[in-house]
Amino acid sequence: MNPGKDEIEMILQASQEAFMESKSYSIGKRVAMMRAIAAEIEALGPELIEAAGAESNLPEGRLTGEKGRTVFQWRSYADALERGDALDASIDTANADRTPPKPDLRKTSIPLGPVAVFGASNFPFAFSTAGGDTASAFAAGCPVVVKAHPGHPKTSTLMAEAILKGVEKGGYPKGMFAHLLSNSYETGQLLVTHPVIKAVGFTGSYQGGMALVELGNNRPDPIPVFAEMGSINPVFLLSEKLKQDPEGLASAYAGSLTLGVGQFCTNPGLVVAVDGPELTSFVAALTIQIQGSVPAPMLNEGIAKNYLHNKELVTSQDGVEVVAEATSEAAQGQGKPLVARVMGAEFLHNDHLQEEVFGPFALIVSCKDNAEMEQVASRLKGQLTSSLFGTETDLSAHEKLVSQIQVKCGRILFNNFPTGVEVVKSMHHGGPFPAASDSRFTSVGADAIKRFTRPFSYQNWPDSLLPEELKDANPLGIFRTINNERTQSPVKR
Template identity: 50%
Template sequence: MALTGQNFIGSHRSGNGSKTFQGINPETESKLKPDYVEATSDEVDQAVQKAEEAFNDYRQKSTVNRAEFLEAIADEIMELGDALIKRASEETGLTEGRLTGERGRTFNQLRLFADVVREGSWVDARIDRSDEAPDVRSMKMALGPVAIFGASNFPLAFSVAGGDTASALAAGCPIVVKAHPAHPGTCEMVAGAILKAVEKTGMPEGTFSMVQGISHEVGTALVEHPLIKAVGFTGSFKGGKALYDAATSRPEPIPVYAEMGSTNPIFLLPGALREKGDEVAEGLTNSVNLGVGQFCTNPGLVAYEESDEARAFHQAVADHFKKAGTGTMLTSGIQSAYKEGLETLLQQEGVQLVASGSEDGSPNTGVPHLLKVDSKNFLANDGLEEEVFGPSTLTISAEGKADLIDIAENLQGHLTATLYGTEEDLETYSDLVTVLQRKVGRLIFNGFPTGVEVNHAMIHGGPYPATTDSRTTSVGTSAIDRFARPVCFQDFPESQLPDELKDENPLDIWRLENGEHTK
C-alpha cells in the first residue's frame, strides 16, 4: 500500500492544506516519506459532516453486521502484514517484536468488542410492564459522531484502530480520528485497513474518517465541532486537559474520556521485602524499563518502610538499574521532556540520584534512572507525584505504617496502585487498601502494573488527574458504555420498538424485566 500523506474524508482522500510534516525515525533522526498534509478546518468539517450523515444508518445496522465490521477491521490489519510492523517500528523506535505483540492485542481487542456487540446485553435493556402504569422500556443507544485521539506510545493498540476506536464503533458511533503526528504513516496504513472493512461489510462511508495534523488547531477544531458528541483521548495530561477544557466550554458541552497517565505507586509491604526482595527488585526494574518506560502504567513511585530488608532491596534495585539497557524513546520531544523532568526532580529538596544506566551515544535514548526521597520531603512537595514519562522511578522511604498510609492518603488519582506483600501483610494493611480504593482504577497484588489485560473486568481509568472521567475505562469491554446513553420508550407498540426491547427478546439478550435479570 503506497502512502499518500493525505487525509481520509470517509473513503475520499484530501490534502488541501499548505502545512506539511513528516514521520521521523527516532533512532536515526531521519525523516520518513511521504510528506503529511495537515487537515484544514474545512476538511475537519467535511469529515465530521460525513460522520453525521452516516450515523443513523450505522447505528441501526444489525448487531451481527456491526460485529462483522469489527472483525473485518481486525483481519484487514493483519492483511497489512510486515509492512505495518516495519513502518511502525521506523516511526516509533519500538522493536518489531513488541509491535507484533501489540498488533495481536489490537486484533484480539477488536474481536472482543465484536463478541460484545454480537452478544448484545451491553445495552442494559430494561423493561417495566405494569397493569396500572405505563409500559416503560429503556436501552443504551449510540451518542453520535466521536473524535478519537491516539497515543504515541501504543501506535497500534491505543491509536487509529485501538481501544477507543473499537469501543466507539461497537457502540454504534461513527468516528473521526486525529492521527498521531509521531506515527502518521502507521496511522495511514491502519486507516486504509479500516476503510477496506467499511467497504467490504457495507458500512456507510462516513463511518470512519481520519485527519492528519501536527498543530493543536486540528484537534481543537475537531473537539469544538458541534456535531461531535464525545471525545476519546490517550496521551499527556496537558493534551488531555486542553481537550477537556475545550469540550466543557462548548455551547453544548460533551464528555471527554482522556486517559492522561499517572505515576502508579507501588507499596512494598514488610513481608515482601523479607521474603522476596530480590525478586521484586528485578521485577520492578523490568517493569520500569519496559518499552523504555513509556507505559501509562509505568510504576514511577515505590514506597516502603525503612528497614534493613528495605535497604538491601534498594541496593539490589540500584544494581539492576546500573545494568539496565537504554532504548530509543518515541520522539525527540519525549526524550527531552524526560531529561527535563529528571533534572527538575533532582533539583527538589531531598531527591537523590541512586543509580542510572549509561548513555550509548545514539539519538533519543531513554536512560534508566533510579531516584530516592524520604516521606517527609515527598509529602512536602506535590510536584514529586507528577509523571516523568520514561524509564525512571522514585523510591520513598517511610517511617512506619502510619507514614506509609499518609503517603497514600495524600496521593492524587492514578491509574493503578500496587501492593507487594504476603497475604498477612494485606490483612495488616487493610486500611491502606481502603485508602487506595479511592485513589485508583486498579489495585494490584503482587504483580506489576505494566500489564493491562483486555477482558471484561479490566479497568484502565481512575480519578483525576489520571483521567477526566473516573466513571469509565478505556481498556476492557465496559469501555463501550462511554459512547452510549439510555433512551426510554413509553407505551410504544411492539413493532416500533428496537429489537432489544421487543417482548419476544429476538436478540436473546440479558434484560432487567420488572427488576429481575432474565433472558
C-alpha cells in the same frame, strides 16, 4: 497535512450523515462490520510493522504482539455487543390495572453521535487510530474521526485504510470513519468544538488531555471528553514480603520499570516503603539491576528530550538523591533508566515529586513508619493503578493503608506489576482525576463502550418498531432485565 476548516466541515457532515443513516442498523450488522475491520487489520502485512517500527522505535516483537492485541480488541468488543453486554437492555412491562395505568417501558443503549479520537504515541496500534477508543466507539454505533498522532502518520494511514475497507465490507456508509493527518492544535480544536462531535476519546499527557476537556466543557452544548492522562502507579512494598525476597522483588520491579523503555501509562514510577534493612537490601539489589540495564531508543526525540528534562526536574528537588543509573551511555534519543530516593517527609510537602516522568524513571519514597506511609498514600493524586507487595498477613495488618490506596486508584494489584493491561470485562483502566477525566469510565475492556452510549427509553412503543434487543421475542437471545429479573426469556404477555 493540516486539513483546512472547509475540509473538516465536509468530513464532519459526512460523519453526521453516516450517524443518522446507520444508527438504525441492526446489532448483527454492526458486529459483522467490526469483525470485518478486525480481519482487515489482521491482514496487514510486514509493511505495517515496518512503518510502525520506523516511526516509533518499537521492536518487531512488541509491535507484532500489539497488533494481535488490537485485533483482539475489535473482536472482543464485537463479541460483547453480540452478547448484549454493551446494551444493558431492560424491560418493565405494563400494568393496565394500576391507577394510573403503568406504562410499558423498555431501555437500551444508543450511540451518542460522531466521536473524535486522539491516539497516543506509545501504542501506535492499540491506543491509536485503530485502538480501543475507535473500536469501542464503533461498538457503541458512533462514527469516528481520528486525528492521527503526528508521531506515526504512515502507521496511522495504513490502519485507517484497513478500517475503511472493513466499513465498506460491512455495508456501512464511508462517513463512519475519517482520518485526519495533522500536527496542528487547531485541527483538534475544530473537531472538539464542532456541533456534530458528541464525545471525545483521548490518551496522552495531562496538558493535552485537559486542553480537550476544557474545549468540551466550554461548548454551548458541553460534551464528554474521556481523557486518559498520566499516572505514576505507586508500588507499596510491605515489610514481611520485603524481608522474604528483596532480590527477587527488585529484579521483577526493574523489569516492569524498564519494559518498553518505561513508556507505558501503567509504568510503576513510584515505590513507597518503610525505611529499614529490608528496604536497604531491596535498593541495593535494584541498584545492580538498574546499573546493568541498557538505554534504548524512546518513541521519538521529543519524548527523549522530555524524559531528560522531567527527570532533571524531579532529581533537582530538595532531598532527592540519585540511587542508581544505567552505567552504559545513552545515545541521543535513548532513555537511560534512573532511580532516585526521597524521605517521606520531603515527599509529603512537595507536589513536584508526583509529576509523571514518562520513561524508565523511579522515585523511592522512604517512610519513617507505617503512619507516614499512610500519609503518603493519602497525599497521592488519582492513579490508574496501585500495587501492593505483601504477604496476606501484611495486607491484613495494613487495612487502613489499603483503604486509603483504594480511594486513589482504579485498579489495585497484589504481588503483581501493573504493566500489561488485560483486555477483559473486569479490567478497569481509568481512575480518579488526574489519571482520567472521569473515573466512572474505563478505556480498556468492553465496558469502554459505555463512554459512547447513552440510555434511551421507549414508552408504550409498538413491538414491531422496537429495536431487536427490546422486542418481546428477544430475537438476539441476549440477557435482559425483565421486571428486575435477569433472563434470556422472551416477554410473556
